[in-house]
Amino acid sequence: xxxxxxxxxxxxxxxxxxxxxxxxxxxxxxxxxxxxxxxxxxxxxxxxxxxxxxxxxxxxxxxxxxxxxxxxxxxxxxxxxxxxxxxxxxxxxxxxxxxxxxxxxxxxxxxxxxxxxxxxxxxxxxxxxxxxxxxxxxxxxxxxxxxxxxxxxxxxxxxxxxxxxxxxxxxxxxxxxxxxxxxx
Numbered sequence: 001x002x003x004x005x006x007x008x009x010x011x012x013x014x015x016x017x018x019x020x021x022x023x024x025x026x027x028x029x030x031x032x033x034x035x036x037x038x039x040x041x042x043x044x045x046x047x048x049x050x051x052x053x054x055x056x057x058x059x060x061x062x063x064x065x066x067x068x069x070x071x072x073x074x075x076x077x078x079x080x081x082x083x084x085x086x087x088x089x090x091x092x093x094x095x096x097x098x099x100x101x102x103x104x105x106x107x108x109x110x111x112x113x114x115x116x117x118x119x120x121x122x123x124x125x126x127x128x129x130x131x132x133x134x135x136x137x138x139x140x141x142x143x144x145x146x147x148x149x150x151x152x153x154x155x156x157x158x159x160x161x162x163x164x165x166x167x168x169x170x171x172x173x174x175x176x177x178x179x180x181x182x183x184x
Contacts, residue, residue: 040069042100057132058136061083062077069114072115088176119151120146123146123151128140132180133179153173
């Protein structure tokens, strides 16, 4: 009987060691999988939900997450205005939960639709915009052109169409200085 107790004890020890090894392997694999998840993957998983986005110089925006690009998000705020936010200006997000889309599952075309592409769409619409910069200042006008790393904004009073007489100045703004571009 002593042999049976000894073998039973050894079996229990082996089972405990196997369980600990398995738990360690699962934890390690979980950490490796999580290390592949990008912020845009988390954002893509909550498209269509309400989120809050804190931005440099722009306070906190709340609204429905409409679209996500590789370096930007588009929210529709409560007043129905769209807010294009460069991810470089984001300092925090709430309302995302713990879900994430599979890393890299957005497809090649979506990965190429960077901030410049989104801003070119706004410029094509010729819609008046309000640009909040990372220093907290705001300028209003119409985006005239979008370069590789800047936009040109024809500054004019909000609510007025872009007419030569209304334009006070044309300001070039580095994309890195943009916190929020509101339109609509």
